[in-house]
Amino acid sequence: MTPAIDIRGLTKRYKDLRAVDHVTFTVAPGEVFGFVGHNGAGKTTTIQMLLGLIRPTEGTASVLGHDIVTDSLAVRRISGFLPASYALPRDMTPVTFLSYVASMFGMSGRPVRDKIDELLTMFGLEKVATKKLGGFSSGMTQKVGLAQALINDPKVLFLDEPSSALDPIGRSDLMLHLAGLARDKGVAVLFSTHILSDIEDASKRVAILHRGRLLAVGDLDELKALHGTPRMDDLYLTLVRGAMTGEEVTA
Amino acid sequence: MTTFLGQEVRTLLRARRVKVIAAVVLYALLAFPVAMKRPPQSVVDLATGWFDGDGSFTLFMFAYLDLNMNKVAAFSGIILAGGIIADERARGELPLLWSKPVTRTRYFLVRLTGALALFALIYTTATLIGALYYPTQVSGFDPAVYLGMATVHLFAAGYAVTLAGTMGVLLGRKIPAMLISLLTLSAFVGMAFLPFYTGSSWLGWFNPFYHGVSLIGRMTTFTPVDMLGPIAVLLVFHVVTAALGAWKVSREEQ
Numbered sequence A: 001m002t003p004a005i006d007i008r009g010l011t012k013r014y015k016d017l018r019a020v021d022h023v024t025f026t027v028a029p030g031e032v033f034g035f036v037g038h039n040g041a042g043k044t045t046t047i048q049m050l051l052g053l054i055r056p057t058e059g060t061a062s063v064l065g066h067d068i069v070t071d072s073l074a075v076r077r078i079s080g081f082l083p084a085s086y087a088l089p090r091d092m093t094p095v096t097f098l099s100y101v102a103s104m105f106g107m108s109g110r111p112v113r114d115k116i117d118e119l120l121t122m123f124g125l126e127k128v129a130t131k132k133l134g135g136f137s138s139g140m141t142q143k144v145g146l147a148q149a150l151i152n153d154p155k156v157l158f159l160d161e162p163s164s165a166l167d168p169i170g171r172s173d174l175m176l177h178l179a180g181l182a183r184d185k186g187v188a189v190l191f192s193t194h195i196l197s198d199i200e201d202a203s204k205r206v207a208i209l210h211r212g213r214l215l216a217v218g219d220l221d222e223l224k225a226l227h228g229t230p231r232m233d234d235l236y237l238t239l240v241r242g243a244m245t246g247e248e249v250t251a
Numbered sequence B: 001m002t003t004f005l006g007q008e009v010r011t012l013l014r015a016r017r018v019k020v021i022a023a024v025v026l027y028a029l030l031a032f033p034v035a036m037k038r039p040p041q042s043v044v045d046l047a048t049g050w051f052d053g054d055g056s057f058t059l060f061m062f063a064y065l066d067l068n069m070n071k072v073a074a075f076s077g078i079i080l081a082g083g084i085i086a087d088e089r090a091r092g093e094l095p096l097l098w099s100k101p102v103t104r105t106r107y108f109l110v111r112l113t114g115a116l117a118l119f120a121l122i123y124t125t126a127t128l129i130g131a132l133y134y135p136t137q138v139s140g141f142d143p144a145v146y147l148g149m150a151t152v153h154l155f156a157a158g159y160a161v162t163l164a165g166t167m168g169v170l171l172g173r174k175i176p177a178m179l180i181s182l183l184t185l186s187a188f189v190g191m192a193f194l195p196f197y198t199g200s201s202w203l204g205w206f207n208p209f210y211h212g213v214s215l216i217g218r219m220t221t222f223t224p225v226d227m228l229g230p231i232a233v234l235l236v237f238h239v240v241t242a243a244l245g246a247w248k249v250s251r252e253e254q
Helices: A043-050 A072-077 A094-104 A110-122 A138-149 A168-185 A196-202 A220-226 A232-250 B002-014 B016-035 B041-050 B055-081 B086-091 B104-136 B143-171 B174-190 B194-198 B208-218 B224-251
Strands: A005-014 A017-027 A032-036 A058-063 A079-082 A156-160 A188-193 A205-210 A213-219
Touching: A005 A043, A017 A043, A017 A058, A017 A205, A017 A213, A032 A043, A032 A168, A032 A196, A043 A058, A043 A156, A043 A188, A072 A079, A079 A138, A094 A110, A094 A138, A094 B002, A110 A138, A138 A156, A138 A168, A156 A168, A168 A188, A168 A196, A188 A196, A196 A232, A205 A220, A205 A232, A213 A220, A213 A232, A220 A232, B002 B016, B002 B104, B016 B055, B016 B104, B041 B055, B055 B104, B055 B143, B055 B174, B055 B208, B086 B143, B086 B174, B104 B143, B104 B224, B143 B174, B143 B208, B143 B224, B174 B208, B194 B208, B208 B224
Parallel strands: A032 A188, A032 A205, A079 A156, A156 A188
Antiparallel strands: A005 A017, A005 A058, A205 A213
């Protein structure tokens, strides 16, 4: 079976800085994959490379068989993306904004209106569907952001820190949505976070990134057993502290 | 891309700045004959000497193009297109929009084309209202000549949109880009009739606004075929300028 995401030796260098350093992993269709690392670890750079928004310095990657460099528009056509940091047009409403995003996929007419209705219902936005986005709270903005990522029924979903602006109920709902999308529609979800409890709730497999390098990738329970750490945050701290000690020794 | 362009025009139609532009154009259109009610004979004679045609209608067309529509075009173009990409960048909307299956170059061109289409809609509507209103206000008004000249002028006026949109992406920041667009367009507008005053047509070769008003030199004789030359030149101005903007945006791609 073609992996939803297949990354081999992906590297991004900015002069002397290795933002992402030979990262390799795969994500299967229907899998919710956790991409963990602190701020500046290289998660966002990796996701941006996968969407063809920045060009890798080395390595290859594909999304459902589409090369991220030579076929990036095809990648974006089958993907949904929620950036870590973004704003929505203040003068638009959820309905007009979602219509606008749909038009960028070439979608129009009745199917778009139905899809928008479905998404508004899914995220509980029906009552604010015609209100200006400028007045929305960060949690509401995040819901519209998630809705736009799903407008094209993506087969692969890239979510960069999706839960950071959400309250506990919103985060719980989000994890349920992600699980449902993966289970019911076979959507592969790559979601990056530094909130470790989200990973335990949502993902079976994870990749842990530190200063651009992959410290571990695999089944979360197996990784915890391998390193003798019962919880995700213990696993993460063990690996990161080990890497930092190694860096100090090297230095 | 037609779906995206259609949605872009619909989005612009709802924008507050478009309503302001439409109101300003309408005001300028309706108030203009009042300002031109009793021009001094010396001014009428001057216009007849510079251009072609009989006194009052020639002066009306000169003032209509120079004082009215050229100024409105420069203002509208900057307001409509001066913030393309620069606005979204400043507001933090680009990370989301550029992750969609549209290249940055195409995104720029669709936004610019949308602004041009909307400007053309406002301009054409205003022109048609003028064609109905001015015969009751201006002696010797010739609707056919007015429509012919306005058709050519539309392409020059629209150039303000293309220039402002391109300047926005060339400079990357909205306010400096708008100021430079304003200076450039003011210079173009200010010198649009210079070839008529001096008798040296080469002074207007690189000024799109001169090509937009050039038919005023043969108001009584021009035919529809004569309109094609200036329109073709103006299309070249549009294409070259938009290509420059597209080139700049494409350099940001990956």
